[in-house]
Amino acid sequence: MSSVSFMRVKSLIGALVAMFVLWGALGGSAMAEETGEAKHGILIVAFGSSVPEGQEAISAVENAVKRAWPDTEVRVAFTSRIIMRKIAREQNRVIDEPAVALAKMAYEGFTHVAVLSTHIIPGAEYQDLEAVVDGFRSMHSRGTKAGFTYIGLSLPLLSNANDFERMAKTLTESYSNEGRDGAVIFVGHGTHHFSDAAYSALQMALWRVSPNFFVGTIEGMPSYDDVLAQLRKTRNKKVTLVPAMLVAGDHAQNDIGGGEDDSWRSMLSKEGYGVTPKFQGLGQVGAVQKLLIDKLREAWGDQAL
Numbered sequence: 001m002s003s004v005s006f007m008r009v010k011s012l013i014g015a016l017v018a019m020f021v022l023w024g025a026l027g028g029s030a031m032a033e034e035t036g037e038a039k040h041g042i043l044i045v046a047f048g049s050s051v052p053e054g055q056e057a058i059s060a061v062e063n064a065v066k067r068a069w070p071d072t073e074v075r076v077a078f079t080s081r082i083i084m085r086k087i088a089r090e091q092n093r094v095i096d097e098p099a100v101a102l103a104k105m106a107y108e109g110f111t112h113v114a115v116l117s118t119h120i121i122p123g124a125e126y127q128d129l130e131a132v133v134d135g136f137r138s139m140h141s142r143g144t145k146a147g148f149t150y151i152g153l154s155l156p157l158l159s160n161a162n163d164f165e166r167m168a169k170t171l172t173e174s175y176s177n178e179g180r181d182g183a184v185i186f187v188g189h190g191t192h193h194f195s196d197a198a199y200s201a202l203q204m205a206l207w208r209v210s211p212n213f214f215v216g217t218i219e220g221m222p223s224y225d226d227v228l229a230q231l232r233k234t235r236n237k238k239v240t241l242v243p244a245m246l247v248a249g250d251h252a253q254n255d256i257g258g259g260e261d262d263s264w265r266s267m268l269s270k271e272g273y274g275v276t277p278k279f280q281g282l283g284q285v286g287a288v289q290k291l292l293i294d295k296l297r298e299a300w301g302d303q304a305l
């Protein structure tokens with residue numbers, strides 16, 4: 001291709017792109033103006049999971065939200081691009097990341113949106129989501145038609161002092177049978193981020209209820225060694241391992257309950273404990289779904305639905 005015709009093609013493409021952008025902008029605002037009505041929507045945001053067990057937990061949360069807001073459209077976005085690409089490749093399903101999902105909702109004329117964060121702690125992933133939501137919020141605050149009239153974002157499950165007690169109550173009640181004659185270890189993800197401290201705070205809240213409940217993390221504090229040191233001080237011989245993550249996906253199936261030598265299950269068995277791993281994410285626990293619904297309700301603020 002000669003450089004002259006290449007330039008022509010380039011400018012043609014440029015013109016087409018400009019036309020599409022203009023068409024989109026006009027179409028988008030025209031749609032919202034046409035009806036002039038409020039249109040409410042909920043966006044559930046999860047890290048994502050490519051294994052069926054993990055997707056089950058996300059669907060469970062989605063269904064709980066739909067039951068709580070039966071007249072509101074509910075959508076799901078993932079934050080992990082690796083998982084989104086894997087699902088697109090293997091299952092031929094397109095899942096959007098939050099910024100794309102919100103842009104589509106704005107284009108489709110949604111005026112009021114609440115975003116449900118399914119994060120356990122306010123770590124790096126939550127901060128990223130906050131930045132996206134803030135972006136959409138600031139579009140509108142500049143007096144433009146862009147963005148939404150209202151956009152709210154829920155706080156993660158472990159965000160403030162009340163949350164630790166509520167979560168401790170929820171977990172100890174949900175696993176009261178296992179905690180009666182044995183230890184229950186809730187294994188969270190853990191992070192390098194400062195918010196990792198939330199897991200230690202949850203441990204203190206659990207010990208107020210019973211000495212049989214422990215919190216550990218895979219990548220943060222309390223570590224496996226921290227938990228083992230505390231567990232040894234008790235008379236427990238039986239241990240139930242519970243993933244303290246939204247989904248019982250890869251980490252639950254490998255790092256926590258897997259058969260490899262370095263899984264928590266194998267290491268604790270080697271210490272002489274009778275270990276039962278659970279393969280259920282927090283998203284599948286009804287009482288935790290209730291906590292998420294409460295967080296989402298807070299995100300709506302005083303918006304009438």
Ligand code: CO
Pocket residue numbers: 189251
């Ligand atoms: Co991980």
